[in-house]
Amino acid sequence: MGETEGPTATKPIVLHTYPLGPNPLKTAIVLEELGLPYEYRWMEFDQVHQEPYININPNGRVPAIEDPNTNMVLWESAAINEYLVQTYDKTQKLWALSMDKAHGFFFRHYEYLPSAVSRYRGEIRRIIGVMNKVLADKEYLVANRCTIADLGFIPWDEQVHNICEGQEWLQTIEQDYPHWCAWRRRLLARPAVQKVLADRAKALADAGPSTIPKNWEREMKIIK
């Protein structure tokens, strides 16, 4: 694939994030993979919903980026990753048509609903099964190379063992879903991914218990 024209990032792209959130990791991994200069702006959970951050993302969610090279301010992790590859991925290393998240679950509902928790745990398992089939004859999802389609799965797939802890099917995950497991190992072995996960582990350790929002006892009960 040939090189494409486009701006060069000379000034660090600002990544607004907080240590617990999986979605900002998608952005950090792509920034790292593309070798772009960037800096984290770590927040506490409550700051995500308050001024001044909501002037950047009125939706009060992370990630958001500010790119001083193009004066772009952007939020929504999938949109940010598409922007980053379209703007800076000159060799189309990570480029893919679009990216999607295969498994969704909710555990931040206003009441604890065992049926919902059970349903979404079941969905996680089902989607792992779908991914296992899709990956049976290929190493990566599209284009025979690692792209943003693969990288977007990493932070949420990191949560599978937490959220499904105690589920019997996890004990035989390697035998039952070998292609999914091998794909995850391939992705986790990438230096950019290791770097970003290490950055996040350090931010979590530095932030200590204050990282856990005050009303999250119920969520912690689910993932414990």
Ligand SMILES: N[C@@H](CCC(=O)N[C@@H](CS)C(=O)NCC(=O)O)C(=O)O
């Ligand atoms: N669709 C959004 C989701 C963003 C999102 O929900 N981020 C979480 C962190 S992973 C967040 O900011 N949570 C704050 C809250 O729930 O109040 C994206 O992909 O960027």
